[in-house]
Amino acid sequence: MKILIAEDDQVILMLLEFRLKKDGHEVIVTHDGREALEKIDEFQPDIVITDIMMPYVSGLEIIGAVKSKYPDKMRVIILSGMGQENVVLEAFQLGADDFITKPFSPNEVSVRVRRFDTGRK
Amino acid sequence: MEIHLSHFNTIYFSAKMSLPLTLLSGLSYMGILIESLSILIISLLFFMLIFLYNKSINEKQHEKWRLIAGLLIRKAVFHDNEDNPDATVPLTARAESLMHNRHFRQLVTEELITTKKSLAGMASENLKHLYQQLQLDKYALTNLKSPQWYVKAKAIQELTLMELKDVLPKLYRYTNNKNELVRMEAQSATVQFYGFEGLRFLNVITYPISEWQQIKLLQQLSQAAPVDVSIDTWLRSKNSSVAVFALKLARSYHWFQWHDTILACLEHPEANVRLQAIDCLCEIYTDKTAAILKSRFWQEELEIQLAIVKALRSIGTEDDAPFLVSLLAYDNNEMKIYAARAVTHISKNGLELIGISASASGYPLNEILAQIKGELAV
Numbered sequence: 001m002k003i004l005i006a007e008d009d010q011v012i013l014m015l016l017e018f019r020l021k022k023d024g025h026e027v028i029v030t031h032d033g034r035e036a037l038e039k040i041d042e043f044q045p046d047i048v049i050t051d052i053m054m055p056y057v058s059g060l061e062i063i064g065a066v067k068s069k070y071p072d073k074m075r076v077i078i079l080s081g082m083g084q085e086n087v088v089l090e091a092f093q094l095g096a097d098d099f100i101t102k103p104f105s106p107n108e109v110s111v112r113v114r115r116f117d118t119g120r121k
Numbered sequence: 122m123e124i125h126l127s128h129f130n131t132i133y134f135s136a137k138m139s140l141p142l143t144l145l146s147g148l149s150y151m152g153i154l155i156e157s158l159s160i161l162i163i164s165l166l167f168f169m170l171i172f173l174y175n176k177s178i179n180e181k182q183h184e185k186w187r188l189i190a191g192l193l194i195r196k197a198v199f200h201d202n203e204d205n206p207d208a209t210v211p212l213t214a215r216a217e218s219l220m221h222n223r224h225f226r227q228l229v230t231e232e233l234i235t236t237k238k239s240l241a242g243m244a245s246e247n248l249k250h251l252y253q254q255l256q257l258d259k260y261a262l263t264n265l266k267s268p269q270w271y272v273k274a275k276a277i278q279e280l281t282l283m284e285l286k287d288v289l290p291k292l293y294r295y296t297n298n299k300n301e302l303v304r305m306e307a308q309s310a311t312v313q314f315y316g317f318e319g320l321r322f323l324n325v326i327t328y329p330i331s332e333w334q335q336i337k338l339l340q341q342l343s344q345a346a347p348v349d350v351s352i353d354t355w356l357r358s359k360n361s362s363v364a365v366f367a368l369k370l371a372r373s374y375h376w377f378q379w380h381d382t383i384l385a386c387l388e389h390p391e392a393n394v395r396l397q398a399i400d401c402l403c404e405i406y407t408d409k410t411a412a413i414l415k416s417r418f419w420q421e422e423l424e425i426q427l428a429i430v431k432a433l434r435s436i437g438t439e440d441d442a443p444f445l446v447s448l449l450a451y452d453n454n455e456m457k458i459y460a461a462r463a464v465t466h467i468s469k470n471g472l473e474l475i476g477i478s479a480s481a482s483g484y485p486l487n488e489i490l491a492q493i494k495g496e497l498a499v
Contacts, residue, residue: 011191011236015198015244022199105242106198 001117004028004045006036006062007079008054016049019106020113033057037065044070047116049077049109052087060091067095075116079104186225189216190232197251198236198244209254210247220255230257234282252283265291270300277306286314296322305334312338316345323355329362335369347374356382361391368394372401380405387417392425399428403435411437415444427459434463442468449478454485461489465497472497 003025007013010031017027028043030036034056040048048066052059063076075097080088088099098112197210212220219225230252237248252258264276277295280288295307308330311319320338330338355367356379364386371379383405386398402410414429421429430448433441445467448460465471475493479486 009235009239010187011194011232012239014191014195015236015240018195018199102239103237103241103245105240105244107242107244 001047001113002026002028002043002045003047003049003113004030004036004039004043006030006033006048006050006054006059008032008051015106016109019110023110023113025113033059033062036062040066040074041069045074047075047077047113049079049113051079052081052084052091060087060094063091063094063096071095077109077112183228186219186228187232189213189219190225190229193229193251194232194236194248197247198240200247210251226255226257226260229255230260230279233257234279237282249283249285253285258283258285258288262288262291265295270298270303273298274300274302274306277303277310281306281310281313284314289314293322297326297328299328301328301331304328305331305337308334309337309341312341312345317342317348317350320350323358323363323366326363327360329360330366331362335362335366338366339369339373342370349376349378352376352379353382356386361389361394364389364391364394365397368397368401372404375404377405380407380410384410384413387413392422395421395425396428399425399432403432406436411441415441418444423453423456427456430456430459430463434459434466437463437467439468442471442474446474446478449475449486450482454489457486458489458492461486461493462496465493 003020005013005016005020005027007016007029008031013029013031017029020027028039028045030039032055033050036048036050036054037057040062048062050059050062059078063078066074066076076095077098077100078088078091078096079100079102080091081102088101091099097116100109100112193210193212193216200210220229233248233252237245240248258280261276261279264272267273267276273295277292280292289311292307292310295303296311298304298307304326308322311322313319320342352367352370355363356371358364358367368383368386370376371383380402383398383401386394386401389395389398399414402414411433414432418426418429430445433445437445442464445460445464449457449464451457451460461475464474468474472490472494475486475490479490
């Protein structure tokens, strides 16, 4: 699958990219929301994994944009910090497909992404 | 005295000669000034260029270091050490040599901590092992001895975030450090590692625990498994902030077994402790609590009296209505409002009782009655 990751923490981004590439996925990385929106239109990924708090464009705005332009084509998984429960609820209302709370295990991300892969099959 | 034409000529020629000389000397001073300024500006520009060049070199180096640190962290996170838990993360020669550089070590530490906050499970454990493998814990322990409070506080925070429980005996003594931020970090560390049992520093601290720190500790404890601890010593502590915190604990966790000791706090010399005790008793009360509060009413200052009336609203019964009705005649409007609200809350005839007093005394009770009716209607 083609996966786009939007995360402003460089090391977390690298870890997710490494883990998902190891699982055999094609991974596109972006460092902020604005870049993420551009690359979503360019690469049309199957899954978007996005942090909530990001420069320029937030994760919530990304969900809104993805679900309005590509409602059935793309899945969105959000990464949220502890204590952001109300934000998680809002994300689901906007159409997010799954969420992962920080601190998270990279293996957890791998399993959650695989779920969508088997769903497609 | 005769004035000759020659005198004028002399003066005229002297002036004519001295004017250019003056101009010349003035111009030479200007020249020197301009020259000095130019040298200064050129020197400044030169130093700025050197500074910017060094800054650019440092930034490039920093970026390279960040990459090295990131790769090291990645190796650690995905390090498979199931078969040999003691196996270390392989370091490149470059990384190993850079570990002697203080700035690189600082960068690695920051990246490790930031990443550890975001990861859980085996990944998080691996980062802790990497931290110890790189001996960053030893540097942090050295920093504990620094005379600068912010270095100490940062070291304590770092060791706590990396979950190095073994160092807690070294951190414990900082729970009563003269610097507030060092104390806060050390206290948070003990609670982080040991939950309720970590609160034993309350037995000995002499410095106050700030309101903010109390909130932080309560928040940390909400993540820990609740355990019954003895708060008797804390409730009787000479440190009033410890008593206040213990009362907050009793309230939050409904520790009814301490009801009598909490009642004793109503006699505490500090008003804030008495206030907190009243607040606590709103959650931990018996059928005698209301009577005890009423018996203390007339000995107290206004703020405490208001707190008692507020408490009676929560824990009072029909039997307390006459007392509250009598307060409608109190010479303070805030008290009247509090009493009126309490009466309507505990007595089914509350509004009638207020109405009787209002018709007898008029303003402001008639206004208060209207207000209460409005509140009840909403």
